[in-house]
Amino acid sequence: METAPDDFSRPGTEAVSVAAGDLATAWARIRGRLRQEVGDVEYRTWLRQMTLGGIEDGTALVSLPTRFLRDWVRDHYGDRLRLLVQAEMPGLRGVELRVASARPATAEAAAPAAEMPLAESLLAPPAPPVPAMPAAAAGNGAGGNEWVAPLDPRYTFDTFVVGKPNEFAHACARRVAEAPAVAGFNPLFLYGGVGLGKTHLMHAIAWALREGNPQLPVAYMSAEKFMYRFIAALRSHNTTEFKTQLRSVQVLMVDDLQFLIGKDNTQEEFFHTFNALIDAGKQIILSADKAPTDLSGIEDRLRTRLSAGIVADLHATTYELRLSILQAKAHDAGVEIPPRVLELLARKIASNVRDLEGALNRIVAHAQLFGRPITLETAPEVLADILRSHDRKLSIDDIQRKVAEHYNMRLTEMASARRSRAVARPRQVAMFLSKQLTQRSLPEIGRKFGNRDHTTVLHAVNKVTELMEADAAFAEEVTLIRKMLET
Numbered sequence: 163m164e165t166a167p168d169d170f171s172r173p174g175t176e177a178v179s180v181a182a183g184d185l186a187t188a189w190a191r192i193r194g195r196l197r198q199e200v201g202d203v204e205y206r207t208w209l210r211q212m213t214l215g216g217i218e219d220g221t222a223l224v225s226l227p228t229r230f231l232r233d234w235v236r237d238h239y240g241d242r243l244r245l246l247v248q249a250e251m252p253g254l255r256g257v258e259l260r261v262a263s264a265r266p267a268t269a270e271a272a273a274p275a276a277e278m279p280l281a282e283s284l285l286a287p288p289a290p291p292v293p294a295m296p297a298a299a300a301g302n303g304a305g306g307n308e309w310v311a312p313l314d315p316r317y318t319f320d321t322f323v324v325g326k327p328n329e330f331a332h333a334c335a336r337r338v339a340e341a342p343a344v345a346g347f348n349p350l351f352l353y354g355g356v357g358l359g360k361t362h363l364m365h366a367i368a369w370a371l372r373e374g375n376p377q378l379p380v381a382y383m384s385a386e387k388f389m390y391r392f393i394a395a396l397r398s399h400n401t402t403e404f405k406t407q408l409r410s411v412q413v414l415m416v417d418d419l420q421f422l423i424g425k426d427n428t429q430e431e432f433f434h435t436f437n438a439l440i441d442a443g444k445q446i447i448l449s450a451d452k453a454p455t456d457l458s459g460i461e462d463r464l465r466t467r468l469s470a471g472i473v474a475d476l477h478a479t480t481y482e483l484r485l486s487i488l489q490a491k492a493h494d495a496g497v498e499i500p501p502r503v504l505e506l507l508a509r510k511i512a513s514n515v516r517d518l519e520g521a522l523n524r525i526v527a528h529a530q531l532f533g534r535p536i537t538l539e540t541a542p543e544v545l546a547d548i549l550r551s552h553d554r555k556l557s558i559d560d561i562q563r564k565v566a567e568h569y570n571m572r573l574t575e576m577a578s579a580r581r582s583r584a585v586a587r588p589r590q591v592a593m594f595l596s597k598q599l600t601q602r603s604l605p606e607i608g609r610k611f612g613n614r615d616h617t618t619v620l621h622a623v624n625k626v627t628e629l630m631e632a633d634a635a636f637a638e639e640v641t642l643i644r645k646m647l648e649t
């Protein structure tokens with residue numbers, strides 16, 4: 163059994179009439195989406211206390227308990243919140259953020275939240291960033307665009323940082339943006355783990371296409387939205403209009419396709435839409451968390467068609483890519499963050515870019531709140547919970563890399579047979595730290611250092627201990643490297 167559709171009544175010009183149950187469901191979905199987009203940490207820090215007080219004059223009234231939180235949410239999430247609200251409740255003019263005690267969405271949806279003088283409006287800009295749909299796609303005046311998700315203005319090619327893990331996906335996306343529906347690139351199927359940039363790339367393609375031709379009918383939506391709209395069309399016996407709308411676009415983008423797993427009717431409809439568009443020479447761009455071949459629960463015939471164009475993987479980020487992303491985002495935010503702090507984040511938060519952004523936002527907020535620049539000493543404190551949740555075990559590779567970097571020697575020397583002092587001493591330091599900072603046994607450590615014997619490792623550990631006792635400067639140096647590895 164598939165989930166019930168979101169069936170908000172059509173908006174009037176001034177008021178939007180939404181039943182209490184629908185309002186609560188829509189609000190829950192908006193919050194869920196925000197949480198998914200910004201990550202758990204950021205969501206808990208800034209957005210959890212947000213409540214929907216109701217709708218008044220076509221504006222959603224959202225409350226936060228303090229002025230600081232209200233301002234923060236307005237400045238950092240205001241646009242996003244407005245776009246999500248408008249996507250869920252088409253016809254709303256905007257969102258008003260207030261400082262007020264919590265008040266849930268109720269049957270008296272039109273009742274305002276406790277009035278406060280600090281209300282701020284996030285009204286829609288004059289030309290909302292929604293891809294154009296042609297008259298045919300707009301149906302018979304029922305508001306054509308409202309089932310197409312708005313594009314995020316931040317997600318363009320300009321703001322997408324390219325590195326080894328995403329260069330292929332990025333190149334494919336660029337190619338499709340330059341020349342849609344070229345054989346071999348249709349469909350474009352982007353896949354990868356959570357928060358690695360699939361949605362960002364899809365929006366970037368849509369923005370680029372729009373820039374080239376503002377009239378080009380491009381439709382972007384999540385697979386979830388596709389399903390809700392399809393079920394709503396079924397319920398209102400209006401599937402013809404649904405199909406006509408979809409089939410009149412030139413480019414169709416459907417995000418998070420894994421959502422269709424096990425939803426047989428929706429999959430069937432999607433399959434037909436897909437075939438109709440491809441046969442008509444339209445471009446399709448899809449994303450999922452797995453490659454088509456690994457999407458179990460998707461019918462074989464659909465799976466085969468999904469792989470028929472180009473399949474591009476967004477790989478897990480590397481340290482270098484994470485650092486470049488942080489540098490770019492700090493630069494865009496106009497804040498100076500010491501390189502060491504960015505390196506710390508890039509090293510410690512290896513899961514996905516969304517969490518990385520969350521940590522960076524926290525640092526920026528902290529610096530702005532207290533008017534003090536963040537330092538390598540204060541960053542671990544400010545980010546304690548985030549760092550704890552990303553705590554990862556140090557590996558011998560990490561240690562070798564850091565020691566090689568410190569002594570300005572090539573990483574390969576760690577495993578080489580050379581015995582000159584310039585490489586032998588740093589190698590001994592790396593062996594010593596590997597014994598101190600990992601759970602690896604002496605033979606295991608030896609293997610990582612060019613298959614050396616465990617007695618060589620033991621000798622290195624003893625030698626470094628001895629030298630540290632005899633030479634304060636050397637002891638300080640080793641302690642410093644250790645500290646850098648541990649923060």
Ligand SMILES: Nc1ncnc2c1ncn2[C@@H]1O[C@H](COP(=O)(O)OP(=O)(O)OP(=O)(O)O)[C@@H](O)[C@H]1O
Pocket residue numbers: 198199317321322323324328354355356357358359360361362363418451487515516519
């Ligand atoms: N290479 C990159 N350069 C700049 N920002 C990036 C990059 N990759 C990801 N991001 C940012 O990380 C956040 C998460 O990316 P996005 O939403 O595109 O991930 P996703 O792969 O669609 O995740 P999900 O599987 O959760 O839908 C976004 O804010 C996005 O701008």
